[in-house]
Amino acid sequence: MRKLITTCVSAAVVLTTNSLAFDFGSTPDKISAHYVAGVQALDAVKTKLTANGFEILATTNILSGHDVITITNAELQATNTYMATLQVSVSGSEVRVQNPSYLGAAYLGDDYKYGQFKVTVESLEKALGSLSGSAQKTDFSDLSSYRFMFGMPKLKDTITVKEGEGLAAKAKANTKKVAYTLTLPNGVTLVGHKLRGKTNKFLKKLSQEKNAQLLPYESMVYANAVQILDPKYYLALSLPLLSMGEFMEIASVPDQIEKDIKRAYK
Numbered sequence: 001m002r003k004l005i006t007t008c009v010s011a012a013v014v015l016t017t018n019s020l021a022f023d024f025g026s027t028p029d030k031i032s033a034h035y036v037a038g039v040q041a042l043d044a045v046k047t048k049l050t051a052n053g054f055e056i057l058a059t060t061n062i063l064s065g066h067d068v069i070t071i072t073n074a075e076l077q078a079t080n081t082y083m084a085t086l087q088v089s090v091s092g093s094e095v096r097v098q099n100p101s102y103l104g105a106a107y108l109g110d111d112y113k114y115g116q117f118k119v120t121v122e123s124l125e126k127a128l129g130s131l132s133g134s135a136q137k138t139d140f141s142d143l144s145s146y147r148f149m150f151g152m153p154k155l156k157d158t159i160t161v162k163e164g165e166g167l168a169a170k171a172k173a174n175t176k177k178v179a180y181t182l183t184l185p186n187g188v189t190l191v192g193h194k195l196r197g198k199t200n201k202f203l204k205k206l207s208q209e210k211n212a213q214l215l216p217y218e219s220m221v222y223a224n225a226v227q228i229l230d231p232k233y234y235l236a237l238s239l240p241l242l243s244m245g246e247f248m249e250i251a252s253v254p255d256q257i258e259k260d261i262k263r264a265y266k
Contacts, residue, residue, distance in 0.1 A: 030137045031105070031138065033137070033138070034134040035098075035131040036134050037094065037097075038094060046059070046069060048126075052124075055073065057071065057192070062216075065091055068213055069090065070192055077185060080185060081107045085180075093210070096134065098238075100121060107155065138240035147233065148233070157230050159227065161228055161261050164224060167221050170264070171219075176194070177263055179216045190221075191220075192216035195215060205249055205250060206239070206249070214234075217261065219264075228258065231254035
């Protein structure tokens with residue numbers, strides 16, 4: 001009898017250890033912008049992500065000690081949006097990854113149903129281990145029409161940074177300023193940009209180095225135009241606890257980001 005009890009307890013422990021931590025049965029009141037996992041070596045993270053169905057597009061050193069792995073899979077690419085990729089930050093203290101449920105609610109609006117990226121979330125947890133939500137949270141109901149405050153840009157308020165022909169080819173050729181390109185199912189090219197080191201320093205100014213997974217900054221290349229999300233939207237979306245005072249501290253950064261991205265298409 002003691003052996004039977006021990007066996008049952010052991011089985012329960014294994015089940016608990018291997019079970020996923022996310023309940024997609026009900027829509028949350030608040031949702032984290034990122035998931036956090038324990039400290040792991042960069043090469044080990046890349047190996048496990050690949051083993052769990054993700055394609056690695058690039059590894060970018062955003063800040064000293066903060067490498068970002070850009071990943072994608074078929075489920076993400078099918079959205080034909082900026083969430084076709086996820087950014088995974090690996091540092092000496094933890095691993096962070098953008099939450100596809102958070103991005104889905106923001107980028108897909110009324111077309112999004114909570115839990116529709118369950119497969120991707122499960123694959124992330126299998127690859128990275130137990131995931132917990134970061135402190136950067138906001139109300140789930142606000143995401144479909146998110147903006148930092150009244151008068152600030154929303155998702156639809158994109159910026160055209162360049163017009164002309166052959167823009168996707170220019171991006172692919174400019175490996176000094178471009179980390180990766182990805183052709184989406186709808187034919188649009190998603191481009192990840194390497195910002196200048198002094199631009200990336202806004203993360204230090206905000207004491208948000210741990211959230212280096214906000215970058216690389218991405219653009220969408222259409223037939224004859226390049227567009228980006230307004231940085232005033234994207235940075236606020238990615239750091240929902242950003243205060244007005246902190247936002248003012250980096251007031252010049254949105255323009256710096258736009259200028260950095262324009263350089264990739266010269």
